[in-house]
């Protein structure tokens with residue numbers, strides 16, 4: 001075995017060794033070490049440039065270091081960053097007003113990470129179930145879908161159907177019922193008098209960009225309404241323009257009872273998330289019921305406000321719609337023996353590699369060699385989700401490389 005001397009090891013190798021030695025091994029990243037980003041581009045420590053086709057799982061819809069978001073952050077950094085919710089600050093109110101106006105709801109409860117906003121929605125729906133629906137104490141049920149991804153807290157992984165997410169982390173929170181995704185009859189059969197809510201992703205991103213049958217969200221919302229069940233949409237990944245609409249639910253004219261947002265709400269600059277709902281649901285929370293030291297802090301609020309404005313002012317939903325359908329068509333037109341399917345909505349696209357061609361990982365590694373960063377999800381799927389600020393020309397160049405790799 002040879003050891004690399006510090007002089008001959010590339011910078012990348014040295015950073016990889018350090019991360020390997022000092023970090024927990026809870027991820028399996030591509031071996032690229034990034035040090036700078038601008039718009040759709042990122043640069044590694046050896047000076048190579050890459051097109052970011054993952055956008056941090058859609059947290060960077062506005063592009064890296066969007067000037068308006070960075071400016072808002074810098075300005076706020078020079079004024080006030082944290083008050084805790086023990087006091088008011090002058091950023092949270094305006095931010096939540098813009099968030100509520102953009103999404104069409106009465107009120108929003110700000111948190112930081114996506115998982116926290118999901119937990120907030122779960123607590124909201126359970127308490128609403130007891131208060132408004134009279135569900136007997138500790139009997140509230142929430143229906144969730146197989147192959148869901150809603151985050152990594154113990155309660156959330158407890159209702160995952162992915163063995164690895166759960167293994168070794170029990171015991172888990174009771175009160176969740178799993179049904180197949182996209183199956184409206186299964187939802188109908190699962191609802192009972194103790195069902196408080198149905199929590200669902202409009203497209204399952206982490207499961208491999210699974211798009212449910214047309215009409216599913218609409219029928220599910222209808223079924224929930226008929227039965228007095230809260231319809232909860234996790235739009236942490238699908239929301240804020242990613243799928244070609246402001247929210248993916250907009251594709252079917254669905255208005256959920258509770259809407260969960262995160263990721264791009266912080267513009268890739270700062271973690272900002274929220275559970276959004278009308279008063280009927282939000283008012284179950286009284287002082288002391290729920291909270292977060294950092295949720296609603298002025299820095300996050302200023303960043304969130306700027307992030308929302310960029311999506312609106314640059315019409316990123318429309319860009320995503322137009323470029324996404326064109327890009328998907330182009331991907332489908334690539335003659336490749338390895339591609340089983342290309343699916344998605346807007347710029348949330350999954351390219352499925354045939355099992356006979358191996359896993360998606362080597363394709364992602366080959367793309368990395370050609371300056372395109374994409375990450376495999378669930379073994380067979382390469383996800384393409386560039387920042388929504390991407391141009392057609394940049395995508396056209398990327399297609400040349402992608403086609404080469406797929407042939």
Ligand SMILES: *Cc1c(COP(=O)(O)O)cnc(C)c1O
Pocket residue numbers: 057112113114115116118149150151152201205206234235236237238262263
């Ligand atoms: C990323 C994600 C989450 C969790 O968000 P974190 O910020 O990682 O806690 C929840 N739901 C969906 C659909 C996601 O994509």
